[in-house]
Amino acid sequence: MPKPLSHKTIEWVGGLDGQVRMIDQTLLPGECRMISCGDVETLWEAIRNLRVRGAPAIGVAAAFGVVLAIRQATTTRMLFEKLTQAYEYLGKCRPTAVNLYWALNRMRQAAESHRDLPLEQLKAFLLAEANAIRDEDAATCRAIGEMGQALIAEGAAVLTHCNAGGLATAEYGTALAVMYAAHERGRRFRVYAGETRPLLQGARLTAWELANAGVDVTVICDSMAGLLMRQGKVDLVVTGADRIARNGDTANKIGTYGLAVLAKAHRIPFYVAAPLSTFDPALPDGTAIPIEERAAEEVSKGFGRVSVPEGVACYNPAFDVTPAELISGIITERGLIRPVNAAGVEEILKIGPCKAKERR
Numbered sequence: 001m002p003k004p005l006s007h008k009t010i011e012w013v014g015g016l017d018g019q020v021r022m023i024d025q026t027l028l029p030g031e032c033r034m035i036s037c038g039d040v041e042t043l044w045e046a047i048r049n050l051r052v053r054g055a056p057a058i059g060v061a062a063a064f065g066v067v068l069a070i071r072q073a074t075t076t077r078m079l080f081e082k083l084t085q086a087y088e089y090l091g092k093c094r095p096t097a098v099n100l101y102w103a104l105n106r107m108r109q110a111a112e113s114h115r116d117l118p119l120e121q122l123k124a125f126l127l128a129e130a131n132a133i134r135d136e137d138a139a140t141c142r143a144i145g146e147m148g149q150a151l152i153a154e155g156a157a158v159l160t161h162c163n164a165g166g167l168a169t170a171e172y173g174t175a176l177a178v179m180y181a182a183h184e185r186g187r188r189f190r191v192y193a194g195e196t197r198p199l200l201q202g203a204r205l206t207a208w209e210l211a212n213a214g215v216d217v218t219v220i221c222d223s224m225a226g227l228l229m230r231q232g233k234v235d236l237v238v239t240g241a242d243r244i245a246r247n248g249d250t251a252n253k254i255g256t257y258g259l260a261v262l263a264k265a266h267r268i269p270f271y272v273a274a275p276l277s278t279f280d281p282a283l284p285d286g287t288a289i290p291i292e293e294r295a296a297e298e299v300s301k302g303f304g305r306v307s308v309p310e311g312v313a314c315y316n317p318a319f320d321v322t323p324a325e326l327i328s329g330i331i332t333e334r335g336l337i338r339p340v341n342a343a344g345v346e347e348i349l350k351i352g353p354c355k356a357k358e359r360r
């Protein structure tokens with residue numbers, strides 16, 4: 001599969017005294033600038049302000065954040081104190097994507113199961129674990145692409161929302177990995193990218209990476225999706241996910257639920273692509289998924305331009321939940337869940353996520 005991005009979305013550069021390097025996604029598509037984070041506070045700001053974003057990429061960032069937090073520890077006891085502080089601090093950064101907690105839990109478990117190592121070895125082990133989380137995510141996304149590519153037929157038109165591409169993951173993406181894998185097989189198809197108000201991840205990021213990879217992409221305003229479906233211009237919808245409950249209810253970028261309702265009304269298949277690290281088996285359904293609410297200014301003064309009269313309130317939930325019954329299938333690295341229900345989710349979760357030994 002071609003690598004659609006010339007730079008890594010996020011990576012650790014150097015040894016234990018190194019830094020986290022990432023694409024500053026707030027500057028795209030105008031500029032592809034790399035930034036570095038050398039402390040956990042700078043990393044927190046980068047996640048909070050969407051310099052790095054997308055559920056799996058946030059998970060990778062959080063894992064690197066733990067390394068930034070613990071590396072100055074001078075005793076094992078101090079290392080565990082710093083780890084607990086980092087868990088609390090980074091865990092409050094963005095509440096909806098479960099991959100953040102998944103990665104923090106994995107780092108904590110890795111530390112606890114190796115607490116008898118000499119201090120410097122324990123630190124090196126945690127850096128290796130964070131790098132493994134990044135590498136496994138790349139392999140996982142590639143597998144999702146392979147599992148889902150057959151859903152995109154020659155000549156099809158696919159609608160996607162937000163950015164579930166290489167920028168949102170370690171590499172390849174989830175929804176976009178499916179498209180990259182179909183593209184690699186020489187299949188010709190068209191992608192409609194919903195612009196994704198208010199922060200325009202679809203217009204700025206999805207269009208940028210698909211165009212760079214040579215995939216035929218057209219941006220539409222979010223409000224145009226219904227018309228396109230009615231005109232017969234959409235064959236299937238594929239989106240990513242931020243958190244999937246045990247019954248398959250799925251949180252994703254605000255606007256996804258509306259697309260799923262529209263797809264149902266027009267009898268168009270609606271697929272979600274996500275790694276197993278996006279599932280939250282602790283939640284029986286989507287009602288308990290925490291929905292991040294962001295600053296009103298993202299709506300009223302998007303990209304520096306005032307678009308709402310002074311003093312008028314704006315409501316800005318960043319995610320919504322699509323009920324399982326509106327989802328035709330969930331594409332995971334372990335196969336397709338179809339129909340989407342608690343039994344199907346349980347079956348896939350039993351197999352478990354990709355491990356380092358499966359890395360390609």
Ligand code: MRU
Pocket residue numbers: 050053054055056097161162163164165168169173174175201239240241242252253254318
């Ligand atoms: O607020 P964002 O840009 O982090 O939201 C991202 C999304 O909603 C993506 O669709 C989701 O994280 C899946 S990324 C593979």
